[in-house]
Amino acid sequence: MNHPPITVWGRANSVNVMKVLWLLDELTIPYHRIDAGGAFGRTRDADYAAMNPNATVPTLVMPHGYTLWESHAILRYLCRTQPGGNAFYPEAPEARADAERWMDWTLASMNEPMRIIFWTYIRTPEAERDLAAAAQAQEATARLWRIADAALEEREHIAGAFGLADIALGGFLHRWYHLPIERPELPRLRRWYDRLRERTPYRTQVAVPLS
Structure with missing residues (x-):
């Protein structure tokens, strides 16, 4: 059946x-x-x-x-x-905790400021935008991406090997690089984004025009 x-x-x-x-x-x-x-x-x-x-x-x-x-x-x-x-979800306690840390961080720290920026510039008519709130969120988000950039110093992916931590953050990463905003130069972050874009599922499901 x-x-x-x-x-x-x-x-x-x-x-x-x-x-x-x-x-x-x-x-x-x-x-x-x-x-x-x-x-x-x-x-x-x-x-x-x-x-x-x-x-x-x-x-x-x-x-x-x-x-x-x-x-x-x-x-x-x-x-x-x-x-x-x-x-994509390691068994070893430390490796799993590392992945889950970034997954939780995505929800607890990154989600809200990225939501504000995205909604301001993509889903809110220009005349109705709260640019002061967006600027504050943009500053907060840049600080968070600097944390991720530092964590990538000796890693190709945010929790070491590719896995759920990348999938949790990868959508916000694509939005960060395609929103009409100024961004700090974060070379390790950019290389991580480029690695993700080599994956067909990422290009198909995530790295698409913002809407």
Whole structure:
């Protein structure tokens, strides 16, 4: 009996949805994506709320009916349940903690200032932009990217080997380099971005025009 493929609910231009699609492509796992969130709506409909009461995207639905929300939880789950996933989420305690540190840092520190800059310049009409808030967020974000740049001094990827830490941060990294803002020169960060762009799943799912 054929089972339905993994389903991902969420619009393709959501940075959090991008993370999940990128990993699925890295794992060469077929999936079905359903537009939801933003202009597509659906996230406040009763059937969606039954899967994800937060009205956010992405939401993962497995063939056996299990549903999961929160992008980083989805990334961890897929690595633990799908063939080849362990290569992206190390078993060794220190290596795993390093990866999870950057994943948590993405949500706790990077997410909000990057959201402000992105929404200001990409999704807010020019006449309605709060440029003072954007400038403050830009300063905060530049400081954070300097932290990442320093961490890359002896590494090709943010947690050493390519894995979930790269996938967690990679969407914000692409946005950073394509937003219409001034950026400090961070050569190690730029080389990391160039390495990620060598990966077909990154180019397909993440390194796309901002919208």
